[in-house]
Amino acid sequence: MTELLGSDGQDFFTSYDEVHDSFDVMGLQENLLRGIYAYGFEKPSAIQQRGIVPFCKGLD
Structure with missing residues (x-):
């Protein structure tokens, strides 16, 4: 699992391209x-x- 995480713990892999900047726009x-x-x-x-x-x- 460490190969999927960057030093800050924020790097990961996905095949889904959509990024939603707020909970309100997620439907x-x-x-x-x-x-x-x-x-x-909040975010x-x-x-x-x-x-x-x-x-x-x-x-x-």
Whole structure:
């Protein structure tokens, strides 16, 4: 697994090209968005920007 992570822990490989800069543009259900913001998340991390939408579409 170390070969997939860079020194900062932010490098990873994916075949899914879409990157979403905010949770609002991911097309998530309203109750899920409320939960995300209730936990204090404001902006998705690098892995969340690329991983949440494919996961929700069943492409995991």
